[in-house]
Amino acid sequence: MQNPIEPSEPIRAHVFVSGRVQGVGYRYSTMDEASRLGVNGWVRNVPDGRVEAVFEGSKKVVEEMIGWCQKGSRGALxxxxxxxxxxPKGLRGFKIER
Structure with a gap:
């Protein structure tokens, strides 16, 4: 007999993405995907051309979000x-930081 499914402990991933990720809607698409998955955190452009993001939530949805970031928005490379x-720091909601 299997154990009942326990709610997973929240995890936090701090992600830096490089390539063609600025000026292609990457941050807005990240926010849409995070909202769809129920991931908390934020995303922003970094002056060196990368995108930085923090994701908090269950391991399953955070890992799914990381997988999405590897592909990114249409037009991203x-x-x-x-x-x-x-x-984890207990973030609530998802936003684009400026």
Missing amino acids: VKEMAVEYEQ
Whole structure:
């Protein structure tokens, strides 16, 4: 007999995406996808041309969000991605940081 499914502990992923990710709607598409999945956090452009994002939620939805980032928005060309896992901070909602 299997154990009942327990709610998964929230995780936090801090992501940097490089390539053609600015000026192609990447942040707005990230926000739409995060809202669709119910992921909390934020996304912003970095002066060096990368996009930085933080995702908090269950392991399943955060991993799904990271997978989406590897492809990105239409028009984006993701060349490299760095992911670091951190202690969740209890973020609520998802926003584009300026």
